[in-house]
Amino acid sequence: MQFSISCDFDGTITCADTVNALLTQFAEPEWLVVEDEWCAGKFGSRECLDAQTKLLRIEPDVLDSFIDAVDVDPDAKGFFDDCLELNIPVSVVSDGYDWIVRRVLARMGVRGVPVVANRLVHTGGDRWAALFPHGAQNCGSGVCKCAAANAQAQMVHIGDGRSDMCVSDLADIVFAKGHLLQSRLERGLDSVAFESFDEIRALLPRLSTLVPIPMHSVVQRIA
Secondary structure (H helix, E strand, C coil), rough: EEEEEEEECCCCECCCEEEEEEEHHHCCCCHHHHHHHHCCCCCCHHHHHHHCCCEEECCHHHHHHHHHEEEEEEECHHHHHHHHHHHCCCCEEEEEEHHHHHHHHHHHCCCCCCEEEEEEEEEECEEEEECCCCCCCCCCCCCCCCHHHCCCCEEEEEEHHHHHHHHHHHHCCEEEEEEHHHHHHHCCEEEEEECCHHHHHHHHHHHHHHCCCCCCEEEEEEC
């Protein structure tokens, strides 16, 4: 059985949401007004990120220093190594900034993994813009994770947040934590609960045993 894995970045590979951390430290205060309007459902994450990115005030070298201090799951690198060894295609699919994703992965020593994310563009000085090459017409997200998923194989998704909900509904196996796990529990949807990548690594060699997951259940974390 052939599997393909899509993996979220913020709060999944990283220990915190890097976009929120960046905005908190380096954006004009108006970013919080935009955030509240997004949370209230007035617009999607693409429009939200577009507006918030224009409020960033940070020089590129300071941004790189910020990224280099981002904490990551200590077993994430081993997870990508395991996927390579087991010949399981894996990609990082994020509704955050590609600049951050690529620099963090490079620091981790993760090479050759496709990255699907929003483009962060330096427009001069301390100003920035966001581009959305992976958006979709009927999707409010910056990155349409459903379109990025590999439908030619058994789909596995790993994630923790709101941007993971739609693609998780299409996946054959979902490794979930945080908001994503809680949402799926409330909707009676199947998930494999996890807190760190060491738990996922333990299951990679036997993914086929998780398909199909028993209906309306959560597979508890591996001890």
